[in-house]
Amino acid sequence: MVLDSMKQIFECSEWENLPFWEIVLHYDMDLRQVSRQASMAKMLTTWQAIQDAADSYTGTQRSVSGLVGGDGLKMRMYLRRGESICGDLIGEAIAQAISMAESNACMRRIVAAPTAGSCGVVPAVLLALKQQEDYTQHQLLEALYVASGIGAVIAYRAGISGAAGGCQAEIGTASAMAAGALVTLRGGTNEQIGHAVAIALKNLMGLVCDPVAGLVEVPCVKRNVIGAVNAISAADMALAGIESRIPVDEVIDAMGEVGRRMPVEFRETALGGLAATPTGEAVKARMPHGAVPKK
Amino acid sequence: MIDIFDMMGPVMVGPSSSHTAGAARIGSMGRTLLGEDVAEAKIGLHGSFAETGFGHGTDRALLAGLLGMKPDDLRIPNAYQEADRAGMKYSFHTVDLRDAHPNTALLELTGVSGKKMALQASSVGGGAIVVNKIDGISVNFTGEFNTLIVRNQDESGSVAAITSILSQLRVNVANMSVNRHRRGGDALMVIETDQHIKRNQVEFLAQLPGILSLTYYDKEDDEDGSGFDEANL
Numbered sequence: 001m002v003l004d005s006m007k008q009i010f011e012c013s014e015w016e017n018l019p020f021w022e023i024v025l026h027y028d029m030d031l032r033q034v035s036r037q038a039s040m041a042k043m044l045t046t047w048q049a050i051q052d053a054a055d056s057y058t059g060t061q062r063s064v065s066g067l068v069g070g071d072g073l074k075m076r077m078y079l080r081r082g083e084s085i086c087g088d089l090i091g092e093a094i095a096q097a098i099s100m101a102e103s104n105a106c107m108r109r110i111v112a113a114p115t116a117g118s119c120g121v122v123p124a125v126l127l128a129l130k131q132q133e134d135y136t137q138h139q140l141l142e143a144l145y146v147a148s149g150i151g152a153v154i155a156y157r158a159g160i161s162g163a164a165g166g167c168q169a170e171i172g173t174a175s176a177m178a179a180g181a182l183v184t185l186r187g188g189t190n191e192q193i194g195h196a197v198a199i200a201l202k203n204l205m206g207l208v209c210d211p212v213a214g215l216v217e218v219p220c221v222k223r224n225v226i227g228a229v230n231a232i233s234a235a236d237m238a239l240a241g242i243e244s245r246i247p248v249d250e251v252i253d254a255m256g257e258v259g260r261r262m263p264v265e266f267r268e269t270a271l272g273g274l275a276a277t278p279t280g281e282a283v284k285a286r287m288p289h290g291a292v293p294k295k
Numbered sequence: 296m297i298d299i300f301d302m303m304g305p306v307m308v309g310p311s312s313s314h315t316a317g318a319a320r321i322g323s324m325g326r327t328l329l330g331e332d333v334a335e336a337k338i339g340l341h342g343s344f345a346e347t348g349f350g351h352g353t354d355r356a357l358l359a360g361l362l363g364m365k366p367d368d369l370r371i372p373n374a375y376q377e378a379d380r381a382g383m384k385y386s387f388h389t390v391d392l393r394d395a396h397p398n399t400a401l402l403e404l405t406g407v408s409g410k411k412m413a414l415q416a417s418s419v420g421g422g423a424i425v426v427n428k429i430d431g432i433s434v435n436f437t438g439e440f441n442t443l444i445v446r447n448q449d450e451s452g453s454v455a456a457i458t459s460i461l462s463q464l465r466v467n468v469a470n471m472s473v474n475r476h477r478r479g480g481d482a483l484m485v486i487e488t489d490q491h492i493k494r495n496q497v498e499f500l501a502q503l504p505g506i507l508s509l510t511y512y513d514k515e516d517d518e519d520g521s522g523f524d525e526a527n528l
Contacts, residue, residue, distance in 0.1 A: 003297065028299050037520030042300060044523065049306040064350050104309030107352050107372040112421070114302045116312045138528035144303055151302030161420055177302070214347040216310040288349050
């Protein structure tokens, strides 16, 4: 079995009378030749690593360039004051997304989902919804399997690296994975998962990868926030019965095509967009070049 | 085929799967293939590793790997101090390697016994690596399989001797390649296998005629799930 389209997962799910997440579980057992227990134990370890990363955030760390760090804490304090326009759920997702992405930039331990640069999106929405509503660990693992399966389909059809397809391929994919995970937690149908993925991906299509000084810092950290918030709105739309007019697999293919035709300056080369602004160039000039290590 | 744990994973120290996690794996591969603790490492950085490596902690990840750390080791940010504490000498320089992947490192290693090895490897995305050269001889393997690296005299029968014994040991060859500098000199055989090869079996293979040296990279198995009970979730 190959996870080559969302349609195929839906069909397998129907034929075998198994939920989406178990189709992905069986795919993993088959690919890695492992037992159900071994696969689920590894997913549990992954989930625990996500929780550990969130719990150990302090806001005191700074990245190598000094550009990143402390904003997750600012958002957290603002939420505590009860001033957030977004309210508790989205506010929490914003705080978690920034914190996780900052932890990555500051060389702390994270879970790439699907990439290190987009590691805050899926954890942010799961942790935020979990804070509001009670879910068992089993349900959270199911959501992670669904997210992984969505990621695998997008990786197969379009690619998930900023170098290949821009930020839409990294944060866009993470957002689509997160949207599908949220629909799963809320007990949505396979069709609703598909629409949530399609809507999330469509709404970030075209986003360029333009990291200042080539580092996973600016604008990557805050783009994790838009990935998370976009996922929540896409999931809500799908659960409300709103449908994507373009089928999900066609949306994924379109994202891949946009990525392939994206100028190289906007694909992680740090030659365009925010990286090429006067301020971006100044940061780059400040960074040490070449193989000169600094203690 | 895409591994779902590459979509939800790897668990790693940031900030970049290619420039940090992959670099740690390259260092760790160097330590494993050398077969002993590293006394001195001369580290050449090529392409994007040289350009943005410092900002991505590539230097620290390589040192950490050379000290035997995995990509999720929380000591990676302090790798310079760890190297100093372990008494490992190191130096970094920029290299321009022909036809190399942008994220490539050249490790010239000396072990504690004086053993030397040069390893060129690339980080090809998502934390995955490819070893390109060992001691200047082209190779091509990833560390995703158990891997035998055999230096043998370039003469007929050397390859058959190894593979026939592997088949007797019921070890299946997944991929293999043979490369040499020139005819009649040393050749390097790389054999990737599905099954593990036991230590005494590796020692036996090393004693075969025509075999100059043999290194074995044992792939780490994933957790087997024993002790996991779905009903407890």
